[in-house]
Amino acid sequence: MSDPDTLTEALDRAGYHSTAARRVMAELVAAQEGRFKAEDLLVQARRTRRGVGRATIFRSLEIFESLGLVEQVHLPNGEHAFVACERAHHHHVVCTQCGRSQEVGDLGITPIARELVEQRTGYLVDSHRIEFFGLCPECRAATTPQA
Amino acid sequence: MSDPDTLTEALDRAGYHSTAARRVMAELVAAQEGRFKAEDLLVQARRTRRGVGRATIFRSLEIFESLGLVEQVHLPNGEHAFVACERAHHHHVVCTQCGRSQEVGDLGITPIARELVEQRTGYLVDSHRIEFFGLCPECRAATTPQA
């Protein structure tokens, strides 16, 4: 994602007021490459001519998340981060080195996995999370020994 | 898992001292049904004739995790929890109602998913997490309308 308007329009459509703080948030989120933490936004917001409060960051992220504009990911080290994303069901790959992330479409494994799990366990699955961690092409190239 | 000895033996084999605190921890972890939080153990430990310190809880869980005896899961609400588990690669289904959890074997989708992701994104995937959330058979039965 790279267009703040997409975010502000979505807010508008959902009936949320268009406020200065939210426009700043939309810009910031749109400007992120890959995963970002609430703290990152807080720091970046402080750099703008007019900061955005800690509470506002979280409130806005909550709204964005409810609108499906960002999604929480849980990193292997237990940290919580967010990624901007499109609405359709999908998963993320997160680069463990640079933090960049990318969406992966549905992969088609969801229904299979769900069914398998239901069969094996008797659980009625209603949601799931799949997260992949690894090296993005750039980091991969950068760390490859030049032998 | 339901046998504290399995845990203490594993500690022993790995060269860790067998201490009172760790035996209490082993008992507690073995007694958990499904997911549990560090805080749960802390509370339960306090109830034993001799409590176990906060730091020790975390230290022990860290050790157990490094030995593959417990595994961290991240609940949809962002909470961190643990589940006792066997060593082989597997995933978990967590009941969103009662918190019970169950292991699901490897499902066979891991290599497929990995390959798909690598193909589509160019990332070199080195780990992943799959977590399913839903209702366990009991909760499912309990919440089914009797119509």
Next chain:
DNA sequence: GGCGCGACGATACTCGGTCTCTGTTTAACC
């Protein structure tokens, strides 16, 4: 039994996230 090191518990601290309060801004209506 004595010794050394690893483990222990208490507690202070950090940090991410939430809550509350009060003043400000927005948008709808006139």
Next chain:
DNA sequence: GGTTAAACAGAGACCGAGTATCGTCGCGCC
């Protein structure tokens, strides 16, 4: 454009999970 109610923002207190520190304890080895 002015007014007003409701939504929103920001500051900062608060909370809870997890970590760090430090003096003491006890396990395992000799």
